[in-house]
Amino acid sequence: MNEPTAALPTVVIGAGPVGLAAAAHLVARDQNPLVLEAGPSAGTAVREWSHVRLFSPWAEVVDPAAEKLLAPTGWVRPDGTAYPSGADWTELYLQPLADALGDRVRYGCRVTGVSRSGRDRVVDAGREEQPFTVHLLTAEGVEERVTARAVIDASGTWSTPSPLGADGLPALGERAAADRIAYRVPDLKNPAVRDRYAGRRTAVIGSGTSAFTALAGLADLAKQHPGTRTSWVLRRGVSESTFGGGEADELPARGALGLRAKATVDDGYAETVTGFRTSTVDRGADGRLVLVAEDGRRLEPVDEVIVLTGLRPDLSFLDEVRLGLDERLQAPVQLAPLIDPNVHSCGTVYPHGEKELAHPEPHLYLAGMKSYGRARTFLAMTGYEQVRSIAAALAGDQEAAERVELTLPETGVCGGAGLFDEPETQQEEADGDGGGCCAAPDTGQPGGSRAPTASGGC
Template identity: 80%
Template sequence: MSEQQLPIVVIGAGPIGLAAAAHLVERGIEPLVLEAGPAAASAVREWSHVRLFSTWGEVTDPAAEKLLAPTGWVKPDEATYPTGGDWAEQYLKPLADVLGDKVRFGARVTGVSRLGRDRVVDADREQQPFTVHTLNVDGTEERITARAIIDASGTWSTPSPIGGDGLPALGERTAAERISYRVPDLKDPAVRARHAGRRIAVIGSGASAFTALAYLADLAKDAPGTHATWILRRGIGGSTFGGGEADELPARGALGLRAKAAVDEGYADAVTGFRTTAVEKNGEQLVLVAEDGRRLDPVDEVIVLTGFRPELSFLAELRLGLDERLQAPTALAPLIDPNVHSCGTVYPHGVNELSHPEQDVYLVGMKSYGRAPTFLAMTGYEQVRSIAAALAGDQEAAERVELTLPETGVCGGAGLFDEPENAEQSGGGCCATPSTLQIGIGAPATSGGC
């Protein structure tokens, strides 16, 4: 096969990976989506009980909708908010079904390289196609030759640990049976029984922490003795609970208010400036110890919601240009750096910001953000639209990307996923009157801001 006949390998059959495939098909390019899980949106299904902040009108991709239209698919009410389960079953599964054999399940990518070239070799490097190594669910290994790589594998599989230094706290691994890294599904009888009547530490300051606090407060009303200790590495300020009624994402604002109510009504206590360095066992309970020597009262369970980070080991033989702090593409990092940007504005971007020294390799979706927050599905859809245009040779279309996004009206929030809790944000207040931004690829924000 000539290089132009080789498929574009898309890693991950989540919302952004499947959208990438839809845009490639629209451009007449053959995609091959490799998904480690057994079904489309395997990661989304793991948080199927959590409701998105974005409405149906904001979480479906235009190219995907065109692909689905001939099947009789009907888009859900654009004004309603899907759960993760709704998103997976009502949109992502039908999309994967339409793509058919262009999506391969049970195929875990273990490595990507240039054919016959490790990352050191310069000779004829860009003339070589890519080779993708997979481990299949039946235990067999496979080598797939590809024209380009779009990595949409996300960050869900690599949650950040308890330790305030970004590493596991002392004793975190040995206490693993009482530590979880996901928002608990308290509708599951087994999970509910595990938390009912218990003392639970919730570590984190983003949307997932808010969700957990709200869920636990509801549980406490039915199961006396349930109590949460909310642990923040930073202090509590005016923007801690989000934008409230001023948030341009109303569901997120309401969630922040529910978390605040959990504290105000006594269902949770907040502990601030606490950077965990050790987890000690105290009989059947756990004691968290901070770097300043503080020790909290024993708890029965610990829920760690401190953000996510990208898994990069299988890309080690590629020449990636990543920011040294965020692990995001070098050109993208300044637009999303939580150390600089205190407002939850998500800046549109495309192929120029997502390119690497290794030509035709792109990290997209949540993975492109590395450890940064504020990712929105519609941002990912614009990413892959731009990349598909570039791979089709339509550079003008790739660079003409425009995206209308709401300014979120809240500092440090997230659209679908959480902020890394170690981010030291420079701004203290929230954005003023929410407005709408119309921003082209590579263009600076023209209005709003803190």
């Protein structure tokens, strides 16, 4: 890298857990990070699921370099054995970390494009010698351009939930019915949200732990409002693995959630509809929705639909750089075999770093949840190891970049989120999408949910 380019900042996209950790590791190596966050504060996406609780305790969701950066500010790590909610994570860790980084973090900056200066993706000549150009749009609508020596995209996948359609595309009529379709686990403690579902019929689409959480919440609501009814729509059937590991689950909180979801079905609070692959959403004269399957089956009309079919990366603003992505997972080609959800759960993913995250475009990295593409096995601890390795490589310390410094617990602990912000049950009730570290392992059903880990930033 030539001297003028080396003096430029490394742009980090997204001020979520992994993006801020990347900045902390760069600072620790005397590098110059510039974090661009689309939202108005740190952890914008995490704040959107502030009512749910992580599977992982504080000891596993604080990055070591970030903790060192926070120490001079008087910051004290919360009890390592306690399980934070999304609100706890942002208020007690992410925002203080962003504040400690100071003007290295810019809010209200949505990245709209990344390229090589003066080179579109076709041009080879002199490409690697050129710095990156990062285009952004501020909250005031002003277009800006930042020149960077490297780019770390840690923007996560929260902003791009997968659609209702079983083919990966929106079902016909899905967009037109957007006023009655939600793509997040509802916060039923919020009176306005509660009123939306109380006494009504809701279809929950998905087979992951987010769906379990929604089912459990709606069952509680039905106990107080008997007219509340739920249809649980699965694209495949129900098997012994549908509800996870139960009492044998390596994460007791996650196992308890699966058992609770099973009880919801067994007790009649939710009826299951299996082998149903949605192709069309019809709206009746009364405004209610009818889901139509590929085989022509039609469900009973519902008032609301909750779609929890996973998340996917937004690659649109990276169209002018050269990415090497696996055709199935949309993850870096060297990383994809290590994280394939058909083979791995969170605890069996081998720690990896800069080498596995490299792309044909030197000094460009996808990190955090975005690096996993559509896989559901992400762990915050793994994301922190990713950016430690990337920062070392950018600082020229290849030995440290290749060294593995993360040892995963033997239990294969995963992150995720608890049902709602209830301290007395935080270790007994958990979800896998709303949370911060990773989703539960794939149950063999398509449409499972995933966990966001970076802000919904740029």
